[in-house]
Amino acid sequence: MSLKLDQVSKSVAGEPHIHATTLELRKGTMNVLLGPTLSGKTTLMRLMAGLDKPTSGKLFWDGADVTGLRVQDRQVAMVYQQFINYPSMTVFENISSPLRLRGLSDAEIDRKVREAAAMMKLDDSQLSRRPLELSGGQQQRCALARALVKNAGLVLLDEPLANLDYKLREELRSEIPKIFEKSGAIFVYATTEPHEALLLGGNTACLWEGRVTQFGPTPTVYRHPDDIVTAQVFSDPPMNFVPLKKRGDQTAFGETSAEIDGQLFKNLSDGEYIAGFRSNHLRLNQRGAQDLTFKCQVSETEIGGSESFIHLHHGRDSWVALVHGVHDLPHQSDQTMYVDPAHIYVFSQDGSLACAASYAGSA
């Protein structure tokens, strides 16, 4: 089973919502659509489901052209950010509704509903109640169970956990991949949070202004972004950037000039670039002799229990450092920060990757 999008695009009133996109999603995989609000995640999902017709391009399901085939005629299940259940039905009836449409026997329906309910941790007393009597987490479990029994080949989850409490989110987020792995369907999961994409694993497609900037295994996209936009979308806290000038052996990062081991940026021709590194790679202490030293000024520190977020200025650039332990640095104080050059991505002025961070190895 596979779903293939071939040069699929969508425009509304002449305005492009999705630029021509080619993607292939395989059976039994989790595919995350990662991007900020209005980047086109929902539009792309609606195209995959057949709720909207693409303006151009074709969709193939197992090699067969399904462009223009209505959603009713496809094997699709969808779960939304809002908890959408039939309010007048009990949870049991809600979960069984797709099975009844298929005309299964009562005994079989009962077995399948209880199986799905057990996986989603809904007990008997909850099955006999109405969705609105349950907590938000349980309501969403009900919606997920309904998607599960449908046994659809394509399951679309549109920010399903966004309206839930942080801890409930954590719990369901770790359950969802396990449960759906078994069903062998293709999963598509939209989220705005890089953290969530990483936890879900699988593959990730980064979206930005209606364009898929990169698609691949989640850790690969994270560590080998093809361009600056992907790196930005896939960093939380935001990635730190600094202008880079290279002239022979001399390399300047903004106002800081440094000599770097010739091996590292050896493929880089002389010129001006943008260097980027993630907040957890900006450190308070030196670890290796190669480490770059940056003189920064502290603007704000946030302490989050085991770790601290230090907001800094380096010349005209604003940076964030995510460091272990508690570091309550005074406002406006000077602070020397360190970055291992192996953690630095170099982007050309047009945003494309000029030199990957060497720590990630070759993809």
Place this chain on the structure above:
Amino acid sequence: MNKTLNHRAWWMVLPVLILVAMNAVIPLMTVVNFSVQEEFYGEFSFIGMQWFADTLTNERFQNALIRQLAFTFTILLIEIPLGVFIALKMPRSGRWASVCLVLMALPLLIPWNVVGAMWNIYALPDIGFMGYMINAGAGFFGHDPANGPWFDYTQEPVAAWFTVILMDVWHWTSLVVLLAYAGLQSIDNAYYQAARIDGASRWSVFRYIQLPKMKHTLTIAVLLRFMDSFMIYTEPSVLTGGGPGNSTTFLSIDLVKIALGQQDLGNAAAMSIIYFLMILLVSWLFYTLTMQGEKK
């Protein structure tokens, strides 16, 4: 495969197309047909825009139009603010909210001719409760019953207008209330709380929170009430029959008199089309203006 599907789809729409043709297009074309021809003992001859020119310059038509406009704007001026006021006073939740909603919906559920008949009896000067009470009051303030009843809508144009307007307000304010109420219900509690924190007055809450949120439903309310009242026929026809004299003869009543009373089909057809175009134009203007305000 897609192509065959598409062809079949066209056949599926056919019954609807036929239905629409029977319902709307053919009658409309009949009217257009009549409006540009003269009929003389079964012989038709084309006369162009003659009927339209006649109608527009006809004093009778002009008077009916003025009465119609006066009526429509009066009831809009009363019903919209009154409806908003009642909606604001209604409880927002609980048992009383349901009771209020049912009470409000009641007048809307009564057939229009029944409304006319009810008010016909209710406002009669001798046996109708309202008519009797008004005249009793007039008597108290020194009106001599020997000169006939002070309030008699069957004789006095002012009394007739008063009764027709009162009837319409009674019948249709509920619709405005329900629409305004729906608009109010969509306002999140946080807005009221924020207004309290900001020290906003009751008027400010109305002006800056409630009115903007009601804008859409009120637009619909004004449109509906304009169209309905501009086409009003049944109730005044049953209540006053357009009288006394021609004092409550609105456009539609006049139209029926010309078409069915006088069998003057050419005139009636031209008048129908003018009538229709006026409603379309005003509705379109109103809608466009409101939506333009929205974009700014």
Place this chain on the structure above:
Amino acid sequence: MAKITLSNLAHSYSDIPVTRDDFQLKPTIDHVWNDGEAYALLGPSGCGKTTLLNIISGLLVPSQGRILFDETDITELPTAARNVAQVFQFPVVYDTMTVFENLAFPLRNRGASADYVTRRVKTIAEMIGLSDSLDSRAHGLTADAKQKISLGRGMVREDVAAILFDEPLTVIDPHMKWELRTELKALHREFEHTMIYVTHDQTEALTFADKVVVMLDGEVVQLGTPVELFNRPEHTFVGFFIGSPGMNVLEAKVEGDTALLGGCAIPLHHGYKQPDASRVEIGVRPEFVTLTDGEDGLPVKVERVEDIGRHKIVRTDFNGSEINVIVPEDASISDRHNRLKFDPAAIHVYADGWIVDGEDQARQKGASS
């Protein structure tokens, strides 16, 4: 700006509460919140954090107890008379007004002079970074700009006693969350308003607040600095709720300075008296667990490794219960890794959910009090 005193506070939505469970805020909450500090009320939905916020904002009058701003009893005062400001979950702005008019609204309602209003609004707009859009209609702005307006409407009044936040970042994109959060932090540092922030998101709570009030089922389980909550959760719930993933909590037998986990001995940092409780557990955060190979330590099986970028979470199984381990980004995990070691100093002992002091700690406390 004011100190907030909650005295003997409890709230029930039923008129005659009978059992403790009838209370949304259980008797009794007694706290003094310092002037100029930032507090976060943290807990799952239904824990009573919003009820408490509503009591402070004046939307609810508590069933019992009093609430004071400085020395003034405001328990019965209406919201408008309390000098509080509030930022809501969904941005509340007056759509038909410009940004300037929005910010001026609370001042104009209180009859401030036009001259003062202009001056003050400009100052506030500068502070929240909206100087450039003062003349645009609030309606078309982005969610984060609208939240800034809400905040600005609160700060524009110089007499504001406290600024309340009800999950204000819910509808904001991750990248903008960072910006808004740090801006809020900077504003707090500079102007020292007393701030109360309701959230279910631990990162928001910990990074924003000087003190975090962790709530569960209508009770305050712990009030402490973010560091205290992380290092010494007084209840297993706090351990679980704070941290991602939360603390590993395992049922154990505690004898002196050893904990027995299914026959495996774990050394503890302190000696404990036999706790008198039906349920004894030890808790250790995933940050203080190391995964090794060899013969020493707790035998486990690695179930899954989650690469979350800056580090990896290893989910291991020990006799059917999950123990999470956090390992560095560059660590490679293989089947050889089958033993866990806990940092003894980071292990806490819990009796029926509540933390137990070691004997030496108890003695020290006794001596100092």
